[in-house]
Structures are given as C-alpha cells and as structure tokens.
Amino acid sequence: xxxxxxxxxxxxxxxxxxxxxxxxxxxxxxxxxxxxxxxxxxxxxxxxxxxxxxxxxxxxxxxxxxxxxxxxxxxxxxxxxxxxxxxxxxxxxxxxxxxxxxxxxxxxxxxxxxxxxxxxxxxxxxxxxxxxxxxxxx
Numbered sequence: 001x002x003x004x005x006x007x008x009x010x011x012x013x014x015x016x017x018x019x020x021x022x023x024x025x026x027x028x029x030x031x032x033x034x035x036x037x038x039x040x041x042x043x044x045x046x047x048x049x050x051x052x053x054x055x056x057x058x059x060x061x062x063x064x065x066x067x068x069x070x071x072x073x074x075x076x077x078x079x080x081x082x083x084x085x086x087x088x089x090x091x092x093x094x095x096x097x098x099x100x101x102x103x104x105x106x107x108x109x110x111x112x113x114x115x116x117x118x119x120x121x122x123x124x125x126x127x128x129x130x131x132x133x134x135x136x137x138x
Contacts, residue, residue, distance in 0.1 A: 001028045003100060004102065004104075005099070008064065011109065030102070031079075034082070106123045
C-alpha cells in the first residue's frame, strides 16, 4: 500500500477517518493525501449569488484544511492537501482513479448530512464507484 486518500469535509467523522488514515499510513509507510471538496451549492432560482456562496464555502474548507495540516504535523506526519470543486463523491472517486490510490478513507456521515436520506450518501457513492478499496469510518 503506497497511496492513501482521505476525504475530509470538516465533520467529526472525517476527523476520525483522518486519524485512521494517518495510523494506516504510518504502519505501511504510505503517502497520505487529504482531499476536501467544495460542492456546488448554488441555487440560482432563489436569487443567491453563486460566486459569493462558493467563496464563503471555499474559505471555510481552506480553514479546515489548515487545521488538518496542523493536526497531522503534531503527529509527525505530512500530507499533500487538495481542495477541488464539484460533486464530492465523483471528485473523490475520479481523483483516486487518476492518482493510482490504493485506499480511500471516508467518514460514514459528513458535514452535509442534514437528514436521514442524506446520511452516508457521499460515502455510499464512493464505495460504489471507487477504483480501489474504501474504508468507511464511523
């Protein structure tokens, strides 16, 4: 196992998944990449300025990624960090495929899980479409 991708959205389950991914990376001497996705949350039909929404969300994600870097540094680990835009499940799966990732680590529920129908939807899609093994952390 050489490459581990952790999908991180700032949620508590993503933090737990990060710790699991870090432990696995240490054990196998694998490279760790932390990927955060800025989803398209624009709703033009209700008059919301899409640019403003995207900039605000991106700023939040950037802050989260800085926190992740600090946490890993405290544990003596380094990781590549990426912030991409689009549909989270698609971006995670596509990035894993294009980068030759051996393992994807995701939280079972994410920050956007606002209702029972949405809980785990990103992790479920990643499991279904990923080109490699996926570890789902509760």
